[in-house]
Amino acid sequence: MSKPYIIRISSQKGGVGKTTVATNLAAAIRDMGYKVLLVDFDFTNPSVGFHMGLEDANSGVRAVLTKKTTIGHAAAVHEPTGLHILPGEVRGIVRQPKAAEINAFLSNAKKTNYNFILIDTAPGYDPDIMLTRFDEDIIVATPDVPACVSACRLSNKYDKAHLKHSLIVNKVRNARYELSYNEILDMYGGEISGLLYEDDAVPASIAAHIPTYVFRPRTRFSRAVGELSRRYASRAGAEYKTEGVYVRKGLFGWLRSFFYTRNEK
Amino acid sequence: MVDLVVALGNILDRLPVQVLVGAACLYLVLGISVGSSSGVISANVVVVPFAPANIVMTALSVSSGVTTGAQLQFNATLNNTGYMAGTNVIVHVNINGPVPFNAVYSAGSLSPNQGEFVTLQISGATSATGTYTLNSFATYVSNSVTYNSNTKSASYTVASPGPGPSPSPGGGGGGPPPIKAVPGVTIGSIPILTSTVAGQGLTSQISIRNNQSVPELINFTIGQDFSDLLTLSTNSIYLQPGQTGLITATFKTLPTTQPGTYVIPLNITVNDPVTQTEYLTFTVYSNMKNGLQIVGQTFLTNSLSTLSGVITIQNSGAGVVRNGTLTTMLPSTYAKSASQISAFGLPNNVTLGPNGYVINWQVSKLQPGQIVYAYYTVLNQTGVEYLSYPQNIFSAPSQATPLSIIKVVDISSPSLISNSSGYVNVSVFYTGTSTQQISFYLAGSPQSNVANPVQTVNASPNQLLKKQFYVSVGNYTGTMLFYLYITSSTANLTESVPVIISPRQTASTTASQQPVQANLQKATLALEAIAVLTIVLIVLLSILKLRRRRPKYNAERTRNLVRLRKRITGESVE
Numbered sequence: 001m002s003k004p005y006i007i008r009i010s011s012q013k014g015g016v017g018k019t020t021v022a023t024n025l026a027a028a029i030r031d032m033g034y035k036v037l038l039v040d041f042d043f044t045n046p047s048v049g050f051h052m053g054l055e056d057a058n059s060g061v062r063a064v065l066t067k068k069t070t071i072g073h074a075a076a077v078h079e080p081t082g083l084h085i086l087p088g089e090v091r092g093i094v095r096q097p098k099a100a101e102i103n104a105f106l107s108n109a110k111k112t113n114y115n116f117i118l119i120d121t122a123p124g125y126d127p128d129i130m131l132t133r134f135d136e137d138i139i140v141a142t143p144d145v146p147a148c149v150s151a152c153r154l155s156n157k158y159d160k161a162h163l164k165h166s167l168i169v170n171k172v173r174n175a176r177y178e179l180s181y182n183e184i185l186d187m188y189g190g191e192i193s194g195l196l197y198e199d200d201a202v203p204a205s206i207a208a209h210i211p212t213y214v215f216r217p218r219t220r221f222s223r224a225v226g227e228l229s230r231r232y233a234s235r236a237g238a239e240y241k242t243e244g245v246y247v248r249k250g251l252f253g254w255l256r257s258f259f260y261t262r263n264e265k
Numbered sequence: 266m267v268d269l270v271v272a273l274g275n276i277l278d279r280l281p282v283q284v285l286v287g288a289a290c291l292y293l294v295l296g297i298s299v300g301s302s303s304g305v306i307s308a309n310v311v312v313v314p315f316a317p318a319n320i321v322m323t324a325l326s327v328s329s330g331v332t333t334g335a336q337l338q339f340n341a342t343l344n345n346t347g348y349m350a351g352t353n354v355i356v357h358v359n360i361n362g363p364v365p366f367n368a369v370y371s372a373g374s375l376s377p378n379q380g381e382f383v384t385l386q387i388s389g390a391t392s393a394t395g396t397y398t399l400n401s402f403a404t405y406v407s408n409s410v411t412y413n414s415n416t417k418s419a420s421y422t423v424a425s426p427g428p429g430p431s432p433s434p435g436g437g438g439g440g441p442p443p444i445k446a447v448p449g450v451t452i453g454s455i456p457i458l459t460s461t462v463a464g465q466g467l468t469s470q471i472s473i474r475n476n477q478s479v480p481e482l483i484n485f486t487i488g489q490d491f492s493d494l495l496t497l498s499t500n501s502i503y504l505q506p507g508q509t510g511l512i513t514a515t516f517k518t519l520p521t522t523q524p525g526t527y528v529i530p531l532n533i534t535v536n537d538p539v540t541q542t543e544y545l546t547f548t549v550y551s552n553m554k555n556g557l558q559i560v561g562q563t564f565l566t567n568s569l570s571t572l573s574g575v576i577t578i579q580n581s582g583a584g585v586v587r588n589g590t591l592t593t594m595l596p597s598t599y600a601k602s603a604s605q606i607s608a609f610g611l612p613n614n615v616t617l618g619p620n621g622y623v624i625n626w627q628v629s630k631l632q633p634g635q636i637v638y639a640y641y642t643v644l645n646q647t648g649v650e651y652l653s654y655p656q657n658i659f660s661a662p663s664q665a666t667p668l669s670i671i672k673v674v675d676i677s678s679p680s681l682i683s684n685s686s687g688y689v690n691v692s693v694f695y696t697g698t699s700t701q702q703i704s705f706y707l708a709g710s711p712q713s714n715v716a717n718p719v720q721t722v723n724a725s726p727n728q729l730l731k732k733q734f735y736v737s738v739g740n741y742t743g744t745m746l747f748y749l750y751i752t753s754s755t756a757n758l759t760e761s762v763p764v765i766i767s768p769r770q771t772a773s774t775t776a777s778q779q780p781v782q783a784n785l786q787k788a789t790l791a792l793e794a795i796a797v798l799t800i801v802l803i804v805l806l807s808i809l810k811l812r813r814r815r816p817k818y819n820a821e822r823t824r825n826l827v828r829l830r831k832r833i834t835g836e837s838v839e
């Protein structure tokens with residue numbers, strides 16, 4: 001784990017919870033003791049700052065992209081978590097950065113001494129971005145047809161660009177009309193690394209400007225984020241033990257599976 | 266009827282589950298209060314906890330400002346916030362830095378709501394300068410499943426000690442250099458590693474044998490600057506052929522000696538001018554700790570096959586130390602098997618762990634100021650060349666939070682009329698980890714009498730204890746306060762028990778009360794039956810509702826999705 005491990009969080013569809021996943025995953029990996037940088041690459045509607053209560057911070061990303069300063073100088077420290085954050089610029093009309101600027105940013109990011117860099121992005125698909133610059137991509141989708149179709153499209157594109165990717169299904173409610181696990185798997189074709197349940201704690205914590213993982217650590221959402229963070233950290237070579245944390249056996253586990261397993265084919 | 270169930274199901278679909286569960290609880294509470302307030306029917310509700318232990322590491326700190334060779338103080342607080350005891354609690358300490366180091370410490374068991382403060386003195390974790398990160402978590406067993414607690418991290422920086430008699434930089438993380446042969450003589454034993462606390466000293470012996478056929482004069486000189494730290498009983502010794510001589514080496518420090526690791530050269534000159542230099546490693550710990558502490562450590566070897574170590578342990582605190590443990594870790598290169606290591610002086614066991622050999626010493630009781638010694642020898646040692654320091658971890662005895670091991674589950678007092686009697690029922694949950702005696706004492710006022718005021722029981726862990734006291738009251742009306750004292754060797758509890766005493770009715774009204782009571786009894790039974798039935802119905806409907814809500818498999822939709830996917834990926838559509 002010498003170089004920073006860069007994880008991009010993406011989706012073609014908006015509002016599926018990319019920023020929510022990015023901020024919480026960053027907080028959880030940070031909680032394991034790693035040095036984590038969270039970057040807002042959503043130039044259209046940056047919102048990492050709102051989620052983290054850093055809306056007054058200077059636009060870190062813009063200054064670094066235009067070479068006015070370095071990542072090390074621009075990163076704001078988020079006191080409650082110790083995360084380093086490059087928030088986006090909140091303005092009327094926003095200039096999209098050039099591909100060369102983004103490339104230079106990513107080269108410089110690789111030279112920092114962070115263990116993990118998480119990059120939140122705008123919805124859609126930007127063909128100019130060099131996908132090979134990222135170590136892996138997390139696609140976020142909700143269990144409905146529009147979101148999963150777009151996840152399928154991204155999966156297809158990333159496969160061609162040889163970018164490793166996995167899917168987090170967010171806002172799961174276990175409702176009758178939702179797509180089942182197997183249907184999502186069928187559509188997406190790659191690895192589904194976890195499910196995050198819809199939880200009132202999420203909008204409540206966004207209102208409080210603190211990641212849910214920190215604001216309501218005991219909710220099902222936060223525990224699932226914790227488990228996901230250990231999983232992603234371990235892929236970057238970090239050590240973790242999952243034994244006994246989330247896997248329930250015995251009668252209790254059976255009772256749970258009775259309510260929560262998806263329809264099998 | 267079927268329609269009714271379907272309609273009910275639809276209504277339930279719109280209700281959140283929390284409401285249903287809340288309603289069920291309300292019914293349960295109502296049902297029970299109906300039962301007990303009547304004073305006629307007694308409902309015994311025993312709640313069996315089934316959620317496992319949940320052990321959380323709430324705090325972690327390590328000493329700051331340590332210098333090379335100093336002991337590292339590690340403090341962690343564990344709390345069990347679950348409903349069952351966690352057993353086999355093991356604290357894992359992983360240190361990353363210039364010289365990585367791992368340790369485990371067994372913290373026993375934790376009852377529900379119990380906290381434990383773990384203090385470890387770690388030597389060997391500060392042998393080189395630099396920044397270290399320390400991660401710690403606990404594993405524990407509950408209901409035969411192994412769980413991990415959260416992980417806490419801390420970091421510390423080891424600096425080299427300030428100016429003084431030059432402790433060697435880097436402190437010998439790789440261990441002292443090997444013993445070499447001196448021509449013509451054999452070094453029988455020589456201390457290669459000694460440690461002590463600033464202000465104290467230690468002696469050990471150097472034995473040397475003349476192997477030649479002629480008498481030999483052997484001279485010893487100590488490297489410059491170190492003559493304050495190391496003194497020898499003599500500087501030269503004259504040995505006949507085959508004779509062995511002993512020299513006493515005294516390591517002495519002043520209270521002002523800088524903590525750190527010193528490597529002291531000792532020149533042994535035989536048959537002048539053949540000189541051999543041996544290096545003796547000497548570690549000085551700072552003497553600022555309270556409680557159980559290692560005040561000295563000597564590690565001796567001879568050039569043949571035996572190693573031996575002496576650890577001096579002192580209680581430098583003001584109170585008596587009970588149930589302390591010392592863990593000595595020897596690198597696995599030291600010996601071929603655990604049976605080659607013998608340890609004595611203190612009760613102990615020797616095992617081979619993943620990080621080498623582990624000697625666990627028991628310090629069952631130590632008075633303030635008292636010193637005890639722990640000894641070990643390694644026969645047929647295998648690894649002098651790869652020698653690195655033995656590491657010691659001290660654990661202070663754990664402190665259980667008082668009062669937490671006895672929990673009052675229920676106290677029910679009777680509604681009495683003056684000049685009558687009744688029962689006070691007490692149930693208490695004992696969550697201690699060992700069997701112990703618990704006494705109950707119910708004290709009343711002068712107008713009352715308790716027939717069996719003191720009751721004693723031997724409680725085993727996680728036992729629900731039920732006690733009954735027979736109380737009679739005199740000519741008194743109003744609320745009478747009784748006091749219940751629960752005592753054990755580690756926890757005490759006092760509860761006040763109010764008993765309401767109503768005035769006695771005249772003879773005629775008392776007679777007419779009998780049928781009223783019987784009717785009341787019937788009515789309450791019916792109410793209870795309805796409450797129980799309603800609860801069962803609600804539970805069944807909740808389960809039905811949860812099942813109905815699961816995503817529904819739809820073959821048509823799945824086929825459509827596959828077609829969509831093929832259109833995106835460009836696979837041919839059949």
Ligand SMILES: Nc1ncnc2c1ncn2[C@@H]1O[C@H](COP(=O)(O)OP(=O)(O)O)[C@@H](O)[C@H]1O
Pocket residue numbers: 011013014015016017018019020021047170171172196197198199200202203206221
């Ligand atoms: N697991 C969840 N439970 C409840 N609400 C969620 C969850 N995840 C996201 N949301 C809500 O969805 C909205 C969009 O989330 P956001 O992370 O900003 O999406 P994106 O970055 O993809 O546009 C937010 O208002 C948030 O409150």
Ligand SMILES: [Mg+2]
Pocket residue numbers: 018019042045047121
């Ligand atoms: Mg967003």
